[in-house]
Amino acid sequence: MKRKVIRKAVPIRKISLDERRTTFKEVVVGYREEEAIAEAKRCLQCPDHPCVKACPLHIDIPGFIRLIAEGKFDEAVVKIKEKNEFPAITGRVCPQELLCQEACTLSKIGDPVSIGKLERFIGDYEIKRGLKPPEVKVKSGKKVAVVGSGPAGLMVAVELAKRGHKVTIFEALHKPGGVLTYGVPNFRLPKDVVEAYVEYVKGLGVEIKVDSVIGRLYTIDELLEKYDAVFIGTGAGTPKFLGIPGENLNGIYSANEFLIRVNLMKANEFPDYDTPIKVGKRVAVIGGGNVAMDAARVALRLGAKEVFVVYRRTEAEMPARREEIENAKEEGVKFIFLAQPVEFIGDENGWVKKVKCVKMRLGEPDESGRRRPIPIPGSELLIDVDTVVIAIGARVNPLIQRTCPSLKVRRNGTIVTDEHGRTSIERVYAAGDVVTGAATVIEALAAGREVAETIHRDLTKGH
Amino acid sequence: MFKIVRKREWAPIIKEIEVEAPEIARKAKPGQFVIVRVDEKGERIPLTIVDYDESKGTVTLIFQEVGTSTKKLGRLNEGDYIADVVGPLGNPTEIRKYGTVVCIGGGVGIGAIYPVARALKECGNYVISIIGARTSSLLILEDKVKSVSDELYITTDDGSKGRKGFTTDVLKELISKGRRIDLVYAVGPTIMMKVVADITRPYGIKTTVSLNPIMVDGSGMCGACRVRIGGEIKFACVDGPEFDAHLVDFNELLARLRMYREEEKLSLEIYERRVKPSEA
Numbered sequence: 001m002k003r004k005v006i007r008k009a010v011p012i013r014k015i016s017l018d019e020r021r022t023t024f025k026e027v028v029v030g031y032r033e034e035e036a037i038a039e040a041k042r043c044l045q046c047p048d049h050p051c052v053k054a055c056p057l058h059i060d061i062p063g064f065i066r067l068i069a070e071g072k073f074d075e076a077v078v079k080i081k082e083k084n085e086f087p088a089i090t091g092r093v094c095p096q097e098l099l100c101q102e103a104c105t106l107s108k109i110g111d112p113v114s115i116g117k118l119e120r121f122i123g124d125y126e127i128k129r130g131l132k133p134p135e136v137k138v139k140s141g142k143k144v145a146v147v148g149s150g151p152a153g154l155m156v157a158v159e160l161a162k163r164g165h166k167v168t169i170f171e172a173l174h175k176p177g178g179v180l181t182y183g184v185p186n187f188r189l190p191k192d193v194v195e196a197y198v199e200y201v202k203g204l205g206v207e208i209k210v211d212s213v214i215g216r217l218y219t220i221d222e223l224l225e226k227y228d229a230v231f232i233g234t235g236a237g238t239p240k241f242l243g244i245p246g247e248n249l250n251g252i253y254s255a256n257e258f259l260i261r262v263n264l265m266k267a268n269e270f271p272d273y274d275t276p277i278k279v280g281k282r283v284a285v286i287g288g289g290n291v292a293m294d295a296a297r298v299a300l301r302l303g304a305k306e307v308f309v310v311y312r313r314t315e316a317e318m319p320a321r322r323e324e325i326e327n328a329k330e331e332g333v334k335f336i337f338l339a340q341p342v343e344f345i346g347d348e349n350g351w352v353k354k355v356k357c358v359k360m361r362l363g364e365p366d367e368s369g370r371r372r373p374i375p376i377p378g379s380e381l382l383i384d385v386d387t388v389v390i391a392i393g394a395r396v397n398p399l400i401q402r403t404c405p406s407l408k409v410r411r412n413g414t415i416v417t418d419e420h421g422r423t424s425i426e427r428v429y430a431a432g433d434v435v436t437g438a439a440t441v442i443e444a445l446a447a448g449r450e451v452a453e454t455i456h457r458d459l460t461k462g463h
Numbered sequence: 464m465f466k467i468v469r470k471r472e473w474a475p476i477i478k479e480i481e482v483e484a485p486e487i488a489r490k491a492k493p494g495q496f497v498i499v500r501v502d503e504k505g506e507r508i509p510l511t512i513v514d515y516d517e518s519k520g521t522v523t524l525i526f527q528e529v530g531t532s533t534k535k536l537g538r539l540n541e542g543d544y545i546a547d548v549v550g551p552l553g554n555p556t557e558i559r560k561y562g563t564v565v566c567i568g569g570g571v572g573i574g575a576i577y578p579v580a581r582a583l584k585e586c587g588n589y590v591i592s593i594i595g596a597r598t599s600s601l602l603i604l605e606d607k608v609k610s611v612s613d614e615l616y617i618t619t620d621d622g623s624k625g626r627k628g629f630t631t632d633v634l635k636e637l638i639s640k641g642r643r644i645d646l647v648y649a650v651g652p653t654i655m656m657k658v659v660a661d662i663t664r665p666y667g668i669k670t671t672v673s674l675n676p677i678m679v680d681g682s683g684m685c686g687a688c689r690v691r692i693g694g695e696i697k698f699a700c701v702d703g704p705e706f707d708a709h710l711v712d713f714n715e716l717l718a719r720l721r722m723y724r725e726e727e728k729l730s731l732e733i734y735e736r737r738v739k740p741s742e743a
Contacts, residue, residue, distance in 0.1 A: 350718030
């Protein structure tokens, strides 16, 4: 049968700009059934499935898309879940345009298949239908401690629980989900999606202990006394600062603090909720990644009149997803490119008033392959601001490493593991950002699934 | 959920609560703190651990009601539950034999110096404690601090108990008398700790303070509690809360503590309006 090639993807719908600027409602509306089927029918079902190869989780993408095209949504759920337990999350936050969709054959002649949107469709379909944790028949009698309930931790917990191990997750904050809860705003990843998956994980028999800061409440050595294996998935949650004068002025936030106050503490509902946040009329967000886009869009929703993203390179080098840059632009976020802050200037009461930047030009490509920004001597740019959010990245939290000296770490604090996720301490494993440094949700999920295999193999060795 | 098993009211605005938290109690050490979130809509606020009892599985906290969160906490009674208690957080105090140690506690900071003074005493130090409050009715833990001190000095701003004046006046006097002091450990209002640092600096007396910046997560994730120590940014939650007083940028800390003054006022007004009718 010869397929007709449809070059244009079924367009996605977004809520109105007015709603976007004033509420935290999810911006992108999911496909309706008929839209999903129409989009799924665009898939060429190429025999060499380049999309699967490009997916860190190697999801059978043509497989689940064919099932959607046939209207067999329940079967599509099963197909995705062979490899990915959290399609409603990855469908939303995964950089598909650099992975499966970039590899999509259709992208050479038109729009790639909207794989992410279809994945989200199936994820949402499953959540609406009700997530049903499979019954775990055989218990291994082995106990595993998982430190951190972000993407890596949740994936490890699910995979081990399904194999009959008793898993306890330790979460430092009062709500599980890690960066999915405290970091990604509701307008990009609704919190009820994360909560649905957390309930699903609990339904598999996983215990989640919140308010438990490992390194303080228990050390890794103490966990090893009670558990057969320990998995560290604490991510990269410590904010980086610029290290320039005036950085501790009032009105200057790390992106983490800014987003935690809103996403976790609901400062957007102050004073109904007790946690405040200060957002002035003019907000500068420093950085060019997804977190910078999130912070800028949060600032707009909190009533800022003007929000500037200040980035030291140009739009072409921005690490943020194209889709999120477009969303930010649509909502009115402005961009100041080729500018690097060198000082924050405050008033007599210690409040930030200006960001002083040096202008940059692009030089030769650096080790990241992007053209290196070079300061233009004598140049200067002053930006009037009331609020600044610094979103220049995060490093790993040092608590566990400091309280577990025998754990081998690199100079930047990331944990050293072998290719299977084993650390320098027997029975202790790690994966996700805490090993790689700040990366993506999908990479943490993929690494988590692999290390879960290792842990399972090690736990059942000789049985 | 964490149950309050005992409550004591030192003054209408100063409360002591003993909270069931067995895991924290077995791990807590002098100098550490907990993050408390009173209820589902609550803030996360740091409170020093005043005492801990591993056998009973409890930790004791003392706080002054200054804003919505502490007022909400103060309204809870024995048998009530706190949504979240996270800890023990921060680095414990370095307890060793220094020689003669002066422990200075101002206001509810007395609660913070008590476990440290006790540990320093047990370790063989000669402990001189100076505790002070605005007025005698706000003075807490006098007997307990006395029981772990070789010498105890009390000051009140209005002279209603002990010496009229500030804790720092006594410190100055001890120094001017030529008393040998190997360590000063001070916890109290930031301005008190600043004055302590200024007094001991010229004499090169090792001085440790426990800082109380605004915090959110308390585990190194947000940087709200960043303070400048010897020119470097440190997070009080994971790098502190104790620092060498002579390296602390107190002016910056004082400014940062004022960041949410307007919001704190608004929040408190709304809260008080909400609770008042039920009390009448």
